[in-house]
Amino acid sequence: MRNKPPYALSSVDHALHLAALLQQEGPMRVTDAAERLGVAVSTAHRLLAMLVYRDFAEQGPDRRYRPGKVLRPAAASAAPVALLRELCLPELRTLMERTQESANLMVPAGAEVRFIATAESPQVLRGGDRVGRSLPAHCVSGGKTILAALPPTELDALYSEDDSVDLPRLRRELALVRERGFAINDQLTETGLTAVGMAIKDAGGSPVAALSLALPTARFDRERLPGWVGALSSAVAKVEAALSAR
């Protein structure tokens, strides 16, 4: 816990304080919460209702409120994306070490992909860390491979109402991606950056994530492509095997 911010949000403070109390001290009634926070009972009730809504609390048959699943030991390690990150981090590092280029892990998020882990190249000029960011799937190498693995109906659902995307052209590109097994993003999202991506699929063949190598365009060399694709294939295979084993 740090110093109180200069411009604290008292409603948020109450809620977080209450959540932490539930975790530390266990079951509590509405009136107990009101006393502990120094607020009206109706306010405490509203705060608890929000905690319940967002899974930070739940109410038992004795009417007391307890920590919800977000605050339980299992939650942090059970979230699918957190699991995937944990599982992929070693492979990301291996991939990066093998290629000396930055390796990214991304997951699908509607028509976008979200970067959830990066192993950065040790070279001075390198693809940077994009963790936390979202980018349009059809502009990103890994995103393209995810789209390529989607059933046509799902692809339509994502893009049929989006005028900015030429759907027939995208389909043709994705057919090529499927054929090759990887996709390239040549400076579509950032000038001077080129990436090679490959989807990670579950046992049923559905894309759950993608790995990509991102490097300065100046270092992109068609002759080295097979090597990068090979390293990506290796990493993807290992992740897929680990996913199947769960």
Place this chain on the structure above:
Amino acid sequence: MRNKPPYALSSVDHALHLAALLQQEGPMRVTDAAERLGVAVSTAHRLLAMLVYRDFAEQGPDRRYRPGKVLRPAAASAAPVALLRELCLPELRTLMERTQESANLMVPAGAEVRFIATAESPQVLRGGDRVGRSLPAHCVSGGKTILAALPPTELDALYSEDDSVDLPRLRRELALVRERGFAINDQLTETGLTAVGMAIKDAGGSPVAALSLALPTARFDRERLPGWVGALSSAVAKVEAALSAR
């Protein structure tokens, strides 16, 4: 997650949503958080500052925000009171089964004690479940034994400015409690309820909690007192041994 409450607190909703996103998805920048929540960047920053303040987030050297210790797997099991509850629950049950009266665990909280676990007697007329509640320590059996184990300076610090408490009289009572090793609350906090309490001390002799048996005054019998005190002693000894072993 439940249905959104009819009268949601949107600021609290933003904060909790953001905390859950950090746990599920991992590191995030301020601008990422703003995008995900659909709020201004400055608002996202204030929310993150509150999350950091309450240990739901922390910021790394890369400026990204990550889950704080409250959201990590270890937090839920590491909180001292949560540990104590977990450790004491079996003894509470044993104590209750042995005496057929309700057994309570309470911890000191300033001049009060807070009830953190109860094993209720199976009898129809019984001491009830007080989990979550706080009561003045000097009116509660377990609280008296905690006060009795405090150094005189600490006792003074708690009560010297409190006119409602006759400190010399309390001192005399606590001296008696120390001599006996247990304390009785005869209807001070609730008409018709009598309780016998005993402190749990750490290796250094400082009181960390107390166990008590609470029963209807109608069942309180001075001839049975040694039996109750014996059972309490047993339970306290086991808890103290377990505490020492950590």
Place this chain on the structure above:
DNA sequence: CGGCTTATTCCTCATGGCAGAAAGAGTTTA
């Protein structure tokens, strides 16, 4: 049935969201 507790509703004013500015950090360029 009574008393306590939880849950809901309405109103008002204090605070949370936003815009803008300042500060910080990393990259690019000369």
Place this chain on the structure above:
DNA sequence: TAAACTCTTTCTGCCATGAGGAATAAGCCG
């Protein structure tokens, strides 16, 4: 290598809207 540039984080002030509290209704238990 230093300056310029750009993006990002952090800070600040203002005002309208949403959070807190009072009152009421509903629920629960002895």
